[in-house]
Amino acid sequence: MALIFATGNRHKFKEASELASKYGLELEMRDVNYEEIQADELEEIARHGAEKACALLGRPCFVEDAGLFVRALSDFPGPYSSYVFRTIGNEGLLKLMVGVSDRRAEFRSVVAYCEPSSGPMSFEGKVQGSVALEARGSRGFGFDPIFTPRGASGRTFAEMAIDEKNKFSHRAKSIEGLLKWYLRKSGGRLEK
Numbered sequence: 001m002a003l004i005f006a007t008g009n010r011h012k013f014k015e016a017s018e019l020a021s022k023y024g025l026e027l028e029m030r031d032v033n034y035e036e037i038q039a040d041e042l043e044e045i046a047r048h049g050a051e052k053a054c055a056l057l058g059r060p061c062f063v064e065d066a067g068l069f070v071r072a073l074s075d076f077p078g079p080y081s082s083y084v085f086r087t088i089g090n091e092g093l094l095k096l097m098v099g100v101s102d103r104r105a106e107f108r109s110v111v112a113y114c115e116p117s118s119g120p121m122s123f124e125g126k127v128q129g130s131v132a133l134e135a136r137g138s139r140g141f142g143f144d145p146i147f148t149p150r151g152a153s154g155r156t157f158a159e160m161a162i163d164e165k166n167k168f169s170h171r172a173k174s175i176e177g178l179l180k181w182y183l184r185k186s187g188g189r190l191e192k
Contacts, residue, residue: 002028003182004061006053011141012064016175018162023179032056042067042079042110043122050112050120062113062178066171068143070131071104072097081143090135090146103130107147107170111178123181125173132156140165 005016008031020027034052039045042065049063067081073096077084084093097103107127114120128150135145137158144157149168157165166172 002026004028004030004057004059006030006032006034006049006057006061006063009141012171015162015166015169015171016064019166019172019175020179023183025179025183030057030061032061038080040079042108043112043124045079046110046112047114047120047122050114054114054116054120058116060113060115062111064109064111064171064174066107066109068093068147069106069108070097071106072100072102085142090143093131093143094134094146097131103132105129105131105147107143107149109170109174111174113178113182121178121181123174123177125170125175125177127168127170127173 003020003025005013005027007013007029010029013027013029017027032053034049034056037045037048046063046065049065050061053061053063065079067078069075069078077093107129109125110122112120112122129148129152132146132148135158136156137145137160139160140158146156148154148156152160152168157169
């Protein structure tokens with residue numbers, strides 16, 4: 001039985017599936033219609049989502065929430081990144097950065113795993129980088145075309161294939177934290 005990733009985002013699922021396969025695990029994507037709360041902390045959002053998705057499915061599952069935290073914008077858009085991307089997109093965020101010399105930013109991800117018999121566990125991943133001067137690349141999704149991770153030779157996430165992005169990615173770090181914990185917990189096998 002596959003480990004359930006409760007998400008409707010096929011891009012996130014593809015990135016997570018590639019990582020899981022390296023650990024000999026299979027993921028199943030389930031688009032679960034649960035109420036997502038708005039909060040100032042990614043962990044609170046992810047833990048709430050995992051509890052709700054688990055209750056609806058009646059099976060163990062995990063959710064992931066992520067955000068782009070731009071230092072010069074007081075960590076905006078942060079946990080509101082999905083909404084900000086849907087409303088103003090990459091070009092809108094770049095307009096907010098016109099004339100700003102401090103372009104440091106951090107992508108953060110929190111994965112929360114929940115089982116019907118217990119509360120959620122959470123795992124965090126971060127990557128330091130900067131906001132590019134313009135959108136570049138056709139891969140990835142969301143703010144990937146404007147985020148340049150530290151150590152990536154000036155390339156944005158959207159200029160990288162999934163396997164390369166996963167070497168830097170905040171999401172890869174949080175999901176790997178979950179996968180390693182899950183394998184230790186289950187003795188290296190998927191639970192039913």
